[in-house]
Amino acid sequence: MADTKNPITNVKGEFIRGVTAFRNWIKDEPSAEYQPEANRYHLYVALACPWAHRTLVLLKLKGLDHVISYSTVDTLLEFEKGCGWAFGEKYPDPHHPTFTHLKDVYKLNEPDYSGRVTVPVLFDLKTQKIVNNESSEIIRMLNSEFNKLARHPDLDLYPESLRSRIDELNEQVYPKLNNGVYRAGFAKSQEAYNNAYEDVFSMLDILENILSKQRYLIDNKQITEADVRAWTTLLRFDPVYVTHFKCNKKMISKDYPNLYGFVREIYQIDGIKETVNLDEIKKHYFASHLMINPTGIIPRGPEINYDLPHGRDHLQ
Ligand SMILES: N[C@@H](CCC(=O)N[C@@H](CS)C(=O)NCC(=O)O)C(=O)O
Structure with a gap:
């Protein structure tokens, strides 16, 4: 069993x-x-x-x-x-x-x-x-x-012409970022945590660099599944992963202007905001994982306004 x-x-x-x-x-x-x-x-x-x-x-x-x-x-x-x-x-x-x-x-x-x-x-x-x-x-x-x-x-979020580039990026983003934050948070040895922490921030640096030059991760004009897959992790980064999973080298809203704009842009697409409930997100992580947060106390901050203009129109 x-x-x-x-x-x-x-x-x-x-x-x-x-x-x-x-x-x-x-x-x-x-x-x-x-x-x-x-x-x-x-x-x-x-x-x-x-x-x-x-x-x-x-x-x-x-x-x-x-x-x-x-x-x-x-x-x-x-x-x-x-x-x-x-x-x-x-x-x-x-x-x-x-x-x-x-x-x-x-x-x-x-x-x-x-x-x-x-x-x-x-x-x-x-x-x-x-x-x-x-x-x-x-x-x-x-x-x-x-x-x-x-x-x-x-x-089409997985168009034929972009598939190999989408797959290639997903293969990096999944272990280093999507699962990387969990690898940091659930690590049971310092070395495992250190490795995950390095992976998370090296991946964020790469994504920040891409998004400083183009609007979306794969294509300047078109959102793809690679954006969606990265976004759900990026959205949770400052409210949860920085503290709860000890990914505290940098914050998206303070240290990564392009990632922060990208998070806001996708948040502001019609219908997407309705899928986001930051209170539920925080409550789940901080009060469910009692093995890493035994008091179950939910931090009140940080205060982030995802409705601020995203400022990414100039990249098109
Ligand atoms: N590979 C799965 C992973 C899903 C997954 O791990 N979900 C977590 C929630 S964030 C879960 O349900 N965990 C419960 C458990 O592991 O007991 C997917 O991407 O769909």
């Missing part, structure tokens, strides 16, 4: 993220098992979670929030109890009102499921099965397979 209570670390004290369990694909093809249909799929997300947040951003950017429903799990993840993400009065499972935990949804696929129960989950209401619980794959499906139903079918 897997340890589902604590973040997993290896003998060197390095945080190891688990392998995602369910990897089916929705395809806009007549023979596909999972076809893109309106009101067939549901996303389970946590507002705090940067991986789940990617999928909500895609719903908004593609104009799919009338086609795919979503609901949020409870703010706190009570690691010590080992039950994982919970539903509650304020956060019910709209499709299974008797379910108390997200693991009940996982058990619909595998009654004996004993792996990690993570968000996001893309769930098929028709077969009552999880289609996929890997955010990087869910966002690809939302980008390309629902275009007949999307309000913005022409927006």
Whole structure:
């Protein structure tokens, strides 16, 4: 039985993220098992979670929030109890009102499921099965397979001509930044923490440099999935990762003017702000990870106004 209570670390004290369990694909093809249909799929997300947040951003950017429903799990993840993400009065499972935990949804696929129960989950209401619980794959499906139903079918966040550059950047940003902040925060040895800290800030320096010359990370004119994937981490950086995960060499809002403008620009795109709840984000991290913040006290600062003009129009 897997340890589902604590973040997993290896003998060197390095945080190891688990392998995602369910990897089916929705395809806009007549023979596909999972076809893109309106009101067939549901996303389970946590507002705090940067991986789940990617999928909500895609719903908004593609104009799919009338086609795919979503609901949020409870703010706190009570690691010590080992039950994982919970539903509650304020956060019910709209499709299974008797379910108390997200693991009940996982058990619909595998009654004996004993792996990690993570968000996001893309769930098929028709077969009552999880289609996929890997955010990087869910966002690809939302980008390309629902275009007949999307309000913005022409927006392509993973265009053929940019794919190799997107993949190349993602391969750096995922270990060094997206997962890098977790590697710093959950490290159980000084060396593991030091390595993660170096990775995080070397990646931020690289991204700041790119964004000083062009509007988005891959292309000057067009937002891509590489921007979305970096953004959900960048948004949480100052409010959470600087203190909670000890990534405190620099702050985005003070030391990285281009990253800060980029965070504000994406925040200000139609519909995106609605997916951001900074109070929930802070409460989740500081009050759930009691192994690194035993008092559960939530810092009040920093005060950042993501509505300030982003000042990036001149780059187009
Ligand atoms: N590879 C997954 C990772 C998802 C993930 O780790 N989600 C975290 C929340 S930020 C989670 O649900 N953790 C619960 C646990 O590990 O018990 C993805 O990108 O979708």
